[in-house]
Amino acid sequence: MTANKDKETGSERISEAEYAVMEALWQRSPQTAAEVCDTVCEERGWSMPTVKTLLSRLVAKGALATEPDGRRFLYTPLLERHTYVGGESKRLVQRLFGGRAAPLFAQLAENEALTEEDIAEIERLLREMKK
Amino acid sequence: MTANKDKETGSERISEAEYAVMEALWQRSPQTAAEVCDTVCEERGWSMPTVKTLLSRLVAKGALATEPDGRRFLYTPLLERHTYVGGESKRLVQRLFGGRAAPLFAQLAENEALTEEDIAEIERLLREMKK
DNA sequence: CTATTCAGACTACAGATGTAGTCATAACGC
DNA sequence: GCGTTATGACTACATCTGTAGTCTGAATAG
Structure with missing residues (x-):
């Protein structure tokens, strides 16, 4: 997972559209491209080619793994939601709040x-933190 | 300022490079393009044309106002830091935490x-919030 | 076995972003 | 007044992102 972690903190970021695909797979995986589309296409107004592109890019970024299943792939996250979030x-805290959380909270x-x-x-x- | 607020919440977002320019002007304004460059160019590794482009885009986005000063402009933020931040x-909270702040805090x-x-x-x- | 289908591979293009170069000219300096 | 300069206006190009189309061939269905 170390290599995957580098991907996350490196210059390749997950874009917002890509994140929507990841979210679907974090909720349920493995899934095929068609299944992912069933999950997000209506709500995002996307068509199948869009989802396929995003999946392909996420694989190239190392955020997803593929497992052949007949003529299609089953996609599984390599990047954990927890890590991404x-x-x-x-x-955000570092960029806008000088690395301090209190100002964010105040905001x-x-x-x-x-x-x-x-x-x-x-x-x-x-309270737990004070223990 | 209403129109400006629309700009912020609309589809035109301030990019990260643009934000760096805004930050310089939030700290001190009005400033000329050259002065902004003095502030950010070394730290960001930019040259003057870059800063000029970013300033120009920010003006087009309605985030900055210009006031002629001889042959140059003095730039002043129309978008407040507080609003942007x-x-x-x-x-972020809405996108990644379902609109809830507690999970962000836990993170x-x-x-x-x-x-x-x-x-x-x-x-x-x-404590103040409980009053 | 054959016809069909579907999904990955590949391509396309527009807009946004990052970074910078060029040019004309009004302002500036002497 | 004249030469110089700085700065906005305009342009350039690569990369990223968003969204989608086309094509081929292996898998699927009958």
């Missing part, structure tokens, strides 16, 4: 992006 | 991206 979060609080459930959850996490 | 934060906590100062600050903010 963590990288993107950290990147979200100010935008009323924090629900009561969020607050309760964060408090619980803070 | 808030939009990007919200966008940052897990990545050891939270300093003790961050935690203290967040606790303070939580």
